[in-house]
Amino acid sequence: MQFTEIKAKDNARIKRLFKLQKSSRFRNEEACFVLEGLRTIDDASDNGIVLSELYFTASAYEKHPSDIKKFAQNAKFCAVISDFVAKSISDTVTTQGIFAVAELPKAETKILRDKKYIALENLQDPSNLGAIARTAEALGIDGIVMSADSCDPFSPKSLRASMGTLLRLPVIITENMTEFIKNCGVNTFACVAHGNAEALSSVSFNGGCICVIGNEANGITKETIEVCTKSITIPMKGRAESLNAAAAASIVMWEMVK
DSSP: OOOOOETTTTHHHHHHHHHHOOOOHHHHHHHHEESHHHHHHHHHTTOOOOOEEEEEOHHHHHHHHHHHHHHHOSSSEEEOHHHHHHHHHHSSSSSSSSSEEEOOOOBBOOOOOOEEEEEESSOOHHHHHHHHHHHHHTTOOOOEEEETTTTOOTTTTHHTTTTTTTGSEEEEEEEEEHHHTTTSSSSSEEEEEEESSGGGGGGGOOOEEEEEETTTBSSSOOOHHHSSSEEOOOOOOOOOOOOHHHHHHHHHHHHHOO
């Protein structure tokens, strides 16, 4: 195979790739996002995500020739990049030297009413999102609903934290979580830290349902709590007033699938 060679980071394609990494708005405008690392790109490819551009170092090609050839077969543009360029665009401390620009997958818009979902309202930390996604997949949760003001599931940090899970699990993004919950047609549960809420362990999650986890600092909005079927809480001992969003979501999802 013959590949274009890129040695300078001011190359127009490299500058565009870098902007796609840094800007959620630009990712949405271009309908593209960046993947880094062999496993992540392989997960994306196996799940039907279209790789439009592929970039890799010579040393990466020496280590993974068959994988890179497989990725390159469907990419519209492929280039060998210098180690200097790879380091300048990498979002990790030690890069594998393999990158791809991929088309954003077609957005899911509706839930399946016999399935179980975890909903995230205004969640801001990509690490929390990644941890929740990995736990959701491991426990058999059917998908994630996210408000549009949450962190971007297709940012490099979110994708890395999720270990590729966000490329495999259905993700629904809604502009208005309150309206989505109000009209979803299944039982919905607002996870709150205190107040007039039922203990998680006494709740029945039979059939399709959605459990909502809120913002790390402020929790779920009052409007969304009010339209949920029920408010639930995780009883806590000691002096702790609340749990990390990812920890709370993990406990809730465990109860959902028991």
